[in-house]
Amino acid sequence: MQIPLDILHPTPTRTIDHESTRLAIALAFAGGSAGGIFGEALERAAIAPSMFNPAEFAGELFLQRFVAQCFKVRLGQHEAVLNTRHLCRLVSQPPAEPAVVEFRRLLLAELVNLPACRRELERVYQDLCRLRGLLENAAGMQVFDANRRKLDILQGFKAIVDRLASGFGATTSGLRRLAEFGCALQATEPYQALSDLLRYDSRLATVNVRLGVGADGSVSGFEIVSISEDANNPFVNSIVRRWLAKLELFVRGYRFSDSDVLARLIDSVFSGLEDELVDLVQLVGDLEFYLGALGFRDLAHAAGLAVCLPDFVPPNEPRELRGLFNPLLLMSGVAPVPCDLVGSPLASTVLVTGPNSGGKTRLLQSLGLAQVLGQCGLFVPAQQARIALASGLVASLIEEAKADQAEGRLGMELMRIRRLFERLPPGAMVLLDELCSGTNPSEGEQIFELVVSMLNQLKPQAFITTHFLAFASRLEQSRKIPSLSFIQVELDAQRRPTYQFLRGVAQTSLAGHTAERLGVTGDQLSLLIEQNLRKQQQGVFSASN
Amino acid sequence: MPTFLVTSKMSPALAARVEASVLGQRGIVRGAQRRRFASLVRLGTAAALIGAVALVGSARKQSQQRLAATRAALLSELHERFRSLTPNERRLGTRVAAVIGRHATSDYAGDYLADPLKTDQGLSEALFANTLYIRGALSGFANQAALTRSASESVKDSFLLCLMEPPSSHTEKALRAKARAANAAGSGAAGMAQAERLFPLLAVAPLLRPEWERAVLSAEGQPELERFEAMFRKSPSEAAVRAAKATQLLLVLDEPGYGPGPTELDGERAHDVRVLLIDLGSEQVRLRIKRHVDPSWLSSATRAEYSRAIDGCSLALRVRAALAGKAEPEAQVASAE
Numbered sequence: 001m002q003i004p005l006d007i008l009h010p011t012p013t014r015t016i017d018h019e020s021t022r023l024a025i026a027l028a029f030a031g032g033s034a035g036g037i038f039g040e041a042l043e044r045a046a047i048a049p050s051m052f053n054p055a056e057f058a059g060e061l062f063l064q065r066f067v068a069q070c071f072k073v074r075l076g077q078h079e080a081v082l083n084t085r086h087l088c089r090l091v092s093q094p095p096a097e098p099a100v101v102e103f104r105r106l107l108l109a110e111l112v113n114l115p116a117c118r119r120e121l122e123r124v125y126q127d128l129c130r131l132r133g134l135l136e137n138a139a140g141m142q143v144f145d146a147n148r149r150k151l152d153i154l155q156g157f158k159a160i161v162d163r164l165a166s167g168f169g170a171t172t173s174g175l176r177r178l179a180e181f182g183c184a185l186q187a188t189e190p191y192q193a194l195s196d197l198l199r200y201d202s203r204l205a206t207v208n209v210r211l212g213v214g215a216d217g218s219v220s221g222f223e224i225v226s227i228s229e230d231a232n233n234p235f236v237n238s239i240v241r242r243w244l245a246k247l248e249l250f251v252r253g254y255r256f257s258d259s260d261v262l263a264r265l266i267d268s269v270f271s272g273l274e275d276e277l278v279d280l281v282q283l284v285g286d287l288e289f290y291l292g293a294l295g296f297r298d299l300a301h302a303a304g305l306a307v308c309l310p311d312f313v314p315p316n317e318p319r320e321l322r323g324l325f326n327p328l329l330l331m332s333g334v335a336p337v338p339c340d341l342v343g344s345p346l347a348s349t350v351l352v353t354g355p356n357s358g359g360k361t362r363l364l365q366s367l368g369l370a371q372v373l374g375q376c377g378l379f380v381p382a383q384q385a386r387i388a389l390a391s392g393l394v395a396s397l398i399e400e401a402k403a404d405q406a407e408g409r410l411g412m413e414l415m416r417i418r419r420l421f422e423r424l425p426p427g428a429m430v431l432l433d434e435l436c437s438g439t440n441p442s443e444g445e446q447i448f449e450l451v452v453s454m455l456n457q458l459k460p461q462a463f464i465t466t467h468f469l470a471f472a473s474r475l476e477q478s479r480k481i482p483s484l485s486f487i488q489v490e491l492d493a494q495r496r497p498t499y500q501f502l503r504g505v506a507q508t509s510l511a512g513h514t515a516e517r518l519g520v521t522g523d524q525l526s527l528l529i530e531q532n533l534r535k536q537q538q539g540v541f542s543a544s545n
Numbered sequence: 546m547p548t549f550l551v552t553s554k555m556s557p558a559l560a561a562r563v564e565a566s567v568l569g570q571r572g573i574v575r576g577a578q579r580r581r582f583a584s585l586v587r588l589g590t591a592a593a594l595i596g597a598v599a600l601v602g603s604a605r606k607q608s609q610q611r612l613a614a615t616r617a618a619l620l621s622e623l624h625e626r627f628r629s630l631t632p633n634e635r636r637l638g639t640r641v642a643a644v645i646g647r648h649a650t651s652d653y654a655g656d657y658l659a660d661p662l663k664t665d666q667g668l669s670e671a672l673f674a675n676t677l678y679i680r681g682a683l684s685g686f687a688n689q690a691a692l693t694r695s696a697s698e699s700v701k702d703s704f705l706l707c708l709m710e711p712p713s714s715h716t717e718k719a720l721r722a723k724a725r726a727a728n729a730a731g732s733g734a735a736g737m738a739q740a741e742r743l744f745p746l747l748a749v750a751p752l753l754r755p756e757w758e759r760a761v762l763s764a765e766g767q768p769e770l771e772r773f774e775a776m777f778r779k780s781p782s783e784a785a786v787r788a789a790k791a792t793q794l795l796l797v798l799d800e801p802g803y804g805p806g807p808t809e810l811d812g813e814r815a816h817d818v819r820v821l822l823i824d825l826g827s828e829q830v831r832l833r834i835k836r837h838v839d840p841s842w843l844s845s846a847t848r849a850e851y852s853r854a855i856d857g858c859s860l861a862l863r864v865r866a867a868l869a870g871k872a873e874p875e876a877q878v879a880s881a882e
Contacts (some may be wrong), residue, residue: 075811131710189558189559190558190559192556193555193556195558209794232554233554234554234555234556234559235552235555236552236554237549237550237552241549241552244549245548245549245550248550249567250569250587251584251587251588251591252567252568252569252580252584253579253580253581253582253583253584253587261550264563264566264567265550265563265566267566268559268562268563268565268566269559269562271562271565271566272558272559272562476784507813544589
């Protein structure tokens with residue numbers, strides 16, 4: 001079996017199930033209805049080994065929504081429909097092997113540096129989409145000429161191979177494999193047979209015709225000067241043998257027709273190329289990964305934001321994220337405000353304080369997404385980034401009350417902490433939003449301190465938000481817990497959050513401001529009560545109820 | 546197994562794939578079982594068709610062989626039957642018809658007797674030479690069809706018998722005895738052996754023509770050939786061969802009756818009769834004589850039954866007398882006996 005066409009891993013790996021995909025493609029080629037073989041093959045594709053467990057963070061970071069809305073590939077005027085599930089699996093499971101990350105980074109960097117190469121890759125993807133459409137007949141259109149459809153598929157395949165061979169010869173990253181694959185295939189017998197068959201279909205014979213044109217410009221007659229067949233084409237047969245071939249096929253149970261003869265020839269050519277077609281299925285997934293990432297980059301640029309391929313620093317060096325933004329806000333139509341975080345090294349815990357709606361939770365989401373994307377070898381939502389590789393990611397940002405929950409709020413909070421320690425590997429990233437917010441401050445602070453102290457033993461890079469401001473201040477001043485740092489939401493002169501972060505602990509949560517903004521002051525509540533009393537007197541409640 | 550879709554220009558790998566595709570060895574090709582069934586049905590149908598064609602061909606060949614054998618046997622028998630006839634003899638029927646046509650006219654050129662017949666030897670030779678005989682009404686020779694009908698009706702009769710073997714006397718009794726003998730013996734009477742009827746010659750004339758043989762050769766089916774064979778079998782070929790050997794024609798022409806006399810029960814009445822003896826080699830008339838016959842002298846009992854035969858016999862006696870240059874005998878009525 002030949003080397004698989006893989007541009008996701010430094011060592012070419014066949015990630016999809018070769019045999020089942022090959023069978024599905026053969027059936028699709030023969031029958032025209034495959035029911036999404038590309039999608040099924042990619043969704044079952046193997047993923048590079050990862051230490052990340054998507055269940056620990058994907059939902060908290062809205063990763064699927066992020067991929068679906070930020071990974072875009074434009075093909076001319078249209079937007080391609082990507083296989084989101086496959087992309088989610090790829091993005092949510094960053095490879096454990098740094099070489100894989102580096103391989104992808106280099107490839108993406110080359111695509112950024114060589115726009116022509118990116119355009120060529122998009123054309124390849126466009127051709128692949130066309131090929132997929134023909135194979136899967138996703139539109140469910142009735143096939144009137146099965147041979148024509150098959151020839152179109154083979155024509156599309158050849159176009160892709162030719163484009164791969166010619167479009168990426170100057171590349172130095174993993175893209176070079178595309179050229180190597182195309183060139184190697186062009187040198188094979190099945191490719192030669194494919195070329196001959198397509199030439200046989202389009203130019204079996206050449207007829208030289210002499211046209212006569214009358215005085216009024218109209219064609220007054222024509223004369224056939226010569227007719228010559230493409231004698232060198234291996235598919236060209238003598239007239240007698242063509243008839244005998246039809247007769248032979250008739251005896252063998254086929255129809256007595258030229259189309260059945262052509263169908264046998266098409267099938268024989270196709271059977272020599274099945275392995276390579278399977279490679280193209282895998283290539284579709286790989287291209288969506290890279291082109292989707294470039295689409296995210298385009299989306300950020302269109303919003304005036306910058307993304308970058310992060311630099312990875314050793315765990316003991318400080319991390320740094322400049323121009324960090326939350327792409328989830330971008331998807332919601334809100335202009336994110338980039339912020340800078342000049343962080344501490346790995347094995348440190350950062351307590352984030354600040355007013356409600358000050359951007360603390362959004363910061364945690366941004367940090368999580370940046371870590372995941374960076375470790376996948378993709379662009380991170382920051383203008384400049386220096387991050388350390390983490391051994392995993394655990395995020396606890398949303399704690400919704402459930403109808404069937406066994407414990408009260410404090411119980412749920414404690415269970416959450418228990419789960420965190422159950423699944424947290426050393427050196428992982430931890431994102432905790434409002435730890436111990438479900439109990440009274442004095443008891444909550446004790447648990448908080450316990451958790452932070454214990455976390456330190458696992459040397460994580462943890463980001464924890466809290467409203468226990470006094471407690472945070474005491475921790476900052478006492479420096480009882482090593483590797484603990486503090487950042488707070490910056491406020492402007494009107495004490496409104498700027499969505500930037502400064503060192504230190506916030507002095508207030510500005511709950512009053514938030515309450516006022518949301519209409520929860522004493523005057524506003526009194527006004528609402530008066531309105532309700534009036535409605536009751538007028539019978540509005542009963543009528544509306 | 547090679548296939549006609551493979552060409553010499555194909556690479557071995559491509560040729561192998563083409564063969565695999567044609568043979569349905571690729572598992573993904575749908576409908577392989579259905580196609581195998583169709584193949585078996587088509588092969589079976591083709592075999593049945595070929596078998597049917599072979600059977601039909603064989604039957605047709607056997608039929609043609611049988612036809613050819615029947616045709617060859619028929620033609621062989623035809624040739625054998627008429628092998629002894631010279632080309633001139635084969636055309637005799639046609640010539641005789643033409644001769645009769647010339648003499649069966651209303652005009653009568655008068656009695657005539659060729660010199661050789663005037664001697665006893667000449668007369669004897671003339672009477673005992675191979676002779677074609679025909680008698681009929683003068684109007685019965687107007688055309689070929691009438692001639693054929695007259696020939697079929699003309700038999701060896703009392704005139705011929707009495708001409709060859711005349712009765713001892715011209716009495717009613719003697720004549721009646723001859724007439725009776727002629728009627729009873731028919732063509733088998735010993736005295737008439739050297740004479741043959743014209744009809745067999747006319748009847749086989751079509752079989753002797755080249756057109757008939759060509760028709761036999763071109764017969765396409767057994768029924769048609771059997772019809773030709775039946776025609777040959779029914780034809781009086783032996784009598785025709787004998788007739789074709791005749792050297793002279795004895796032609797008796799009954800002119801229409803006249804006078805007030807009655808017509809007898811056998812159709813006889815008073816009328817003139819012409820007797821001609823014609824040499825078939827030169828087609829020259831050797832004897833031409835015309836006599837009046839009248840059955841009225843016969844007794845009533847005899848006349849009712851034998852008037853025509855007795856008139857014939859009486860006429861023969863008178864012709865012989867004329868040939869011999871003797872006085873013609875008078876009829877002797879019954880009372881004179």
